[in-house]
Amino acid sequence: MSNKPVGDVRPSQVITTFGPGAIVDLQTLSVVVAGIDEWRKSDAQRIQEPRLERTLGVKCFYSAPPAEGEFNKRPGTMPSYLFPRYQVCSNALCGTLSEPSEHNFKRHETRPIFLCQLCGGKAPVNPAPFIVACPSGHMDDFPWRDFTHRGPTDCKQPMQLKSMGKTGTVRDLMVKCKCGQERSVGDAFGENKHKIVGACSKKRPWFGPDDVEATCQHTDKAETLQRGATNSWFPVVKSALSIKDAATPVGKVISQADPDIISEINDLSDLSTYWKLLVKKLPELESYASDRAAILEYILKNRGEIETDEIDLLLPEWEALRDPDGYSQGERSDFFSQKTEVPEKLKDVISSVIQVRKLLEVRALKGFTRIESKGGPFGGDGEEVDIAPISRNPNLDWLPAVEVRGEGLFFEFNGEALDTWSQNPEVQARVRMMIMTIQKDGDASESLPPTEQDIRDKSRFIVLHSFAHTVMRSLALDCGYSGSSIRERIYSSIEDGREMQGVLLYTASPDSEGSLGGLIDLGTAERLGTLLQNALRDVTRCSSDPLCASHEPNRHRSTNGAACHACVLVPETSCEAYNTWLDRSLLVPTVANQSLSFFTPKHLGWL
Numbered sequence: 001m002s003n004k005p006v007g008d009v010r011p012s013q014v015i016t017t018f019g020p021g022a023i024v025d026l027q028t029l030s031v032v033v034a035g036i037d038e039w040r041k042s043d044a045q046r047i048q049e050p051r052l053e054r055t056l057g058v059k060c061f062y063s064a065p066p067a068e069g070e071f072n073k074r075p076g077t078m079p080s081y082l083f084p085r086y087q088v089c090s091n092a093l094c095g096t097l098s099e100p101s102e103h104n105f106k107r108h109e110t111r112p113i114f115l116c117q118l119c120g121g122k123a124p125v126n127p128a129p130f131i132v133a134c135p136s137g138h139m140d141d142f143p144w145r146d147f148t149h150r151g152p153t154d155c156k157q158p159m160q161l162k163s164m165g166k167t168g169t170v171r172d173l174m175v176k177c178k179c180g181q182e183r184s185v186g187d188a189f190g191e192n193k194h195k196i197v198g199a200c201s202k203k204r205p206w207f208g209p210d211d212v213e214a215t216c217q218h219t220d221k222a223e224t225l226q227r228g229a230t231n232s233w234f235p236v237v238k239s240a241l242s243i244k245d246a247a248t249p250v251g252k253v254i255s256q257a258d259p260d261i262i263s264e265i266n267d268l269s270d271l272s273t274y275w276k277l278l279v280k281k282l283p284e285l286e287s288y289a290s291d292r293a294a295i296l297e298y299i300l301k302n303r304g305e306i307e308t309d310e311i312d313l314l315l316p317e318w319e320a321l322r323d324p325d326g327y328s329q330g331e332r333s334d335f336f337s338q339k340t341e342v343p344e345k346l347k348d349v350i351s352s353v354i355q356v357r358k359l360l361e362v363r364a365l366k367g368f369t370r371i372e373s374k375g376g377p378f379g380g381d382g383e384e385v386d387i388a389p390i391s392r393n394p395n396l397d398w399l400p401a402v403e404v405r406g407e408g409l410f411f412e413f414n415g416e417a418l419d420t421w422s423q424n425p426e427v428q429a430r431v432r433m434m435i436m437t438i439q440k441d442g443d444a445s446e447s448l449p450p451t452e453q454d455i456r457d458k459s460r461f462i463v464l465h466s467f468a469h470t471v472m473r474s475l476a477l478d479c480g481y482s483g484s485s486i487r488e489r490i491y492s493s494i495e496d497g498r499e500m501q502g503v504l505l506y507t508a509s510p511d512s513e514g515s516l517g518g519l520i521d522l523g524t525a526e527r528l529g530t531l532l533q534n535a536l537r538d539v540t541r542c543s544s545d546p547l548c549a550s551h552e553p554n555r556h557r558s559t560n561g562a563a564c565h566a567c568v569l570v571p572e573t574s575c576e577a578y579n580t581w582l583d584r585s586l587l588v589p590t591v592a593n594q595s596l597s598f599f600t601p602k603h604l605g606w607l
Helices: 050-056 144-148 185-189 193-197 249-254 268-281 283-303 310-322 415-422 425-436 452-478 525-538
Strands: 023-025 030-033 060-062 080-082 087-089 096-098 105-107 114-116 125-127 130-133 139-141 159-163 173-177 182-184 223-226 234-241 336-340 350-369 398-413 486-493 500-509
Touching: 050 060, 050 234, 050 310, 050 350, 114 125, 144 159, 144 173, 144 182, 173 185, 182 185, 185 193, 193 223, 234 310, 249 283, 268 283, 310 350, 310 398, 310 486, 310 500, 350 500, 398 415, 398 452, 415 425, 415 452, 425 452, 452 486, 452 500, 452 525
Parallel strands: 060 398
Antiparallel strands: 023 030, 030 080, 087 096, 087 125, 096 159, 105 114, 130 139, 130 223, 159 173, 173 182, 234 350, 336 350, 350 398, 398 500, 486 500
């Protein structure tokens, strides 16, 4: 591994696009980013976010090592390995396909580029266009020799990769060996694609060219991918807003308690022993006397002794966002918010609107997947996909992360209005259809039908999610930000004591685009009502209607109802649920369904 730089990526891209295990196509090379074991860390890179640390079970986070100085004079900071190792000569008359151990290509003395020796050492080479990967995250070079010879071979003759130029498809690419064997690359994408490439090699090139894992859960599921395919690397990212001292009502009280006393509490018996002493110093704790189990749970979760869940991560943010008077930390802090007026015609369904003038989000990379992305809320096909590690050490106490700043608008919905609407039999029937689509083929007979609680939970999320997408698309037209710069954060839960029903639409970018002020300006009383009504009216019709509005989840085996790219879908980088669980028919009246919508013609200003 050379210490010379071969390319540039932004720190934020290490979390979202080019993290450990991802292939980076540079101008002259293709490399795979190395695992974080080889990162150089310093105090300047350290990021602290206690709530996210507890959720992920680590002690801290580090941002990507920064690069300083001129490109050709500075050392590289992000380690990487050459991948794929097979290269193809760019000379169309040559087309030699080879890898370094065959010594047909030689690296340039000063530039990060390989030259073909069979062409006189002048023609540069390009990375081979295909690789092999499996759902467990393993990745390897395409087995060019075995593929060409239709089985294991000892042949060492030179190979060529040439295009026949007939159809423009992958079948035009022919691999030829000087021994006379040849084969179309299109064979690797047919019905027998798993058998053709053989069993998974279990290789992890992001840990080094020779790293091989002991086992693979998908050894017979290896398949061919294009080198730059988007499904070759899906990041598994967790994020949290930096809400200092914000917690649940119980947690806010406990955070003021004597830490020496709290450290002695390990069970309910200990809590009872120290209860009078705690109440003496914190009289407001007496109101929680009947809820000591919740107090103990908070203490143990805060120490990391009890595993936290997604709601534990979101609930403190929910409390802070809906109560700016109690939690906003001022203009010079990382979290500053204030209330604005709810539009008159929406007051019965939206309880409050908050302008979040400043926020700080920490995004941490937990791992990655290949072939399929990790399922979003409520599961799906990707829920069972293995998360590949980004470190050889399974007990590593830190993860890579990035801090991003921005602004946003928070909408708190009326929980009673959502519950009343979700009791509509037609609504329940449609949500039930959407839930049933995620049952695996062959397992449907063993799956229990969704309960009333399941339907209530999903219907609430679908409305919040569809509303978020609808307003995001409208904001992008008016606020000056691009569509991909606006993100959503859905707060949805029906669990007793942890109910949430809200949406945060925000910009969070490592550069200046995250806080230009255009988003919160649309949250003023003069502009918000018109913005929301126009956004909701826009999705009552779609340019793909009546096909879009008539979409039936059960017939198309989709967790979406009336939703397409022409109406409510947004860039997937903006959506936390991979553009699933959307249905504008449950949001507003459409040409196919007039009686399902949460927002009525009155809310849209039609009455």
